[in-house]
Amino acid sequence: MEISAPGRELAAFTVELRALTAELDPGAGWFAAFARRAPAELETWLAGLDLPPWDVVADLVQDLACGAGPRAAREREERLRTGYAAAAAAQDGRPAARDDLLRRVGLAEHAAREAVERGHRLAVAEQSARSAGHGQEGDRLATLRMWAEDDGARHRARLAELHARAAALSAVGAGRTVQRTGAAPAARGAGAPQDGADGPVPATPPPAAPARGARFAAATTVESVPAPRPARAARPRGARFAGLEQPTVRTTGPGRADPQAEEARRAATEFTARMLRMRTAGNNGAVHATLCEAVNGPPGRLPLVVEAMERVGLDAEIATLLWEAAALPPGPVAAIARALAESGRAGQCGQLLRQGAARPSSEAGTIAADLAASGRTDEAVTLLAALVRARRAADAVGAALAAPEVTPYLLRAARGVSEAHHHAVTTELRRAGVA
Structure with a gap:
């Protein structure tokens, strides 16, 4: 029996997806994380029974880049992107496509809310554990909180993709109405959507590949992986x-x-x-x-916004605000950390910096150097201590390789974590010829 159009397109994309995963180490990186956290979904995607969210595809491409290099990853991503767009367009051409998209939107919205609430509960539990002097438990809860925040970021990205596809279907329907009646729909602006409305979107290409590396690059050492932004x-x-x-x-x-x-x-x-x-x-x-x-x-305005949000009880949104801030380039992250510290918001500054430890160690080093140069050495140590806790010593010293001036702060941070960490970091620094 001939495969239906949506089936043909999805089957072609699945062939490319399987070819990608065949080149990956199933025990490392994103591939291992998806297999551990969402085995049923991964099996469904690799069996060609459903189209995976684009963030999953982009993360698997990142795995390929780590092994085969960026050029091979870019070439593979282009093929996957073309196949993904065709499969999504075929899915959205089905009679019940809009109802299916709206159902998925509802599920993603519910999942995003649950992730925010879970992250908030874990943040409270983490703070309580650290206040009680239970550092290891605090670290465990911090890892779980990072996962919850990663989940929330993924669901928000998936919502944007689903809304774009649903809006494209609406645009197609409006175009058919114009052809039948001769009436043109009201023009809408080309900028960001208005409150409560979806802005105009192109047909169904997958979202642009996110800037990588800001989140949880050490996926093999802690349960934390980069999320699409x-x-x-x-x-x-x-x-x-x-x-x-x-x-x-x-x-x-x-x-x-x-x-x-x-x-x-x-x-x-x-x-x-x-x-x-x-x-x-x-x-x-x-x-x-x-x-x-x-x-x-x-x-400099962010502390004022946080203060105003606290007054009206938007605590969960503050956590999301800091999470988004942690994904900015190193310069803005350092500037926001300084602004929070100078306004007396040490707790929120620390939260931002601990999330920043999930970046590549070179970027963490750049942020720490920026903070230290402006006199915020305690904040630099906070960031580097989080880096030492989350990464292997060989990875953590990348901060000093990128910014040698942070070496004494990295050692101070490692000693603050434990003597064992200090010894490991010192050894790796000597091996790298930095200390």
Whole structure:
């Protein structure tokens, strides 16, 4: 019997996917993580019974890059991307495609909410364990929390993909209506979606490959793996973000309020109120986009936004805000960490830096060097200590290879973790010729 169109396209993509996994080490990297955490789903995808989310494909390509090199990975990714787009288009051409997409959207939204709630519970438990002096338990809970945050990030990326496909179907339906009636649909802007609405999207290509390396690169040493990041929103602009674009908050002297500082606080309050309205209305996608706007704004404004969010009980959203901030390039991460520390938010600064330890060790070294150069040596040590806890000593010394000036802080951090860690890091530094 001839295979149906959707089946042909999916079968062709599955051939490429199997060829990719045949070249991977099943006991290492992303492939091992998926086999351990989602064995049934992985079996379904490799059997050609369903199309995997694109983040899974991108992560398997990253595994290939580690073994075969970036050029081979890029060539393979292009073939997979073409096959993925064709398979998705074929799936979306079925009569019940829109209902199926909406069902998947509902499941992804539920899963994303559960991941946020699980991450919040684990963060509270981790803090309690560390306060009670149970460092090992705190480390275990921190790893579980990172997994919960990774899950949430994946579900948000998958939601964006599903919404794009559903919107493309709607656009096709509208185009058919135009052909039948001669009436043109109302024009919509080409920028970010308005609150509660989906913006216009192209047909069904997979999302662009995410910037890799920011999350959980040491997948073989801890249960933490990089998650695809949603596209970053542009810096907030317009009247509703007035005051959020100023780079610093200044005071004019004792007892005198700086108008710019007051305006920044007012803008942060209004910004948070808008986010609270979205959350109350259940518009989770718009909430996440708004968080990304705040993260991509001036670092000096972020503590004001966090303060305003605390006042209205958006604690879970603060955790997501810091998670998004940790995925920024090294320079902005260091700037946000400084802003949080200088505003007296040591706990949130530490949370941000501990998440940053999942980056490649070279990037962690760059951030630590930036912090130390600006006098924030304690924050540099916090980041490096998290790096030492999460990675093998041979990996952790990559921070000093990228930024030799952080070597004394790396040693200080390792000693703070344990004497065994200090010995291991010292040995690897000598082996690398750094110390």
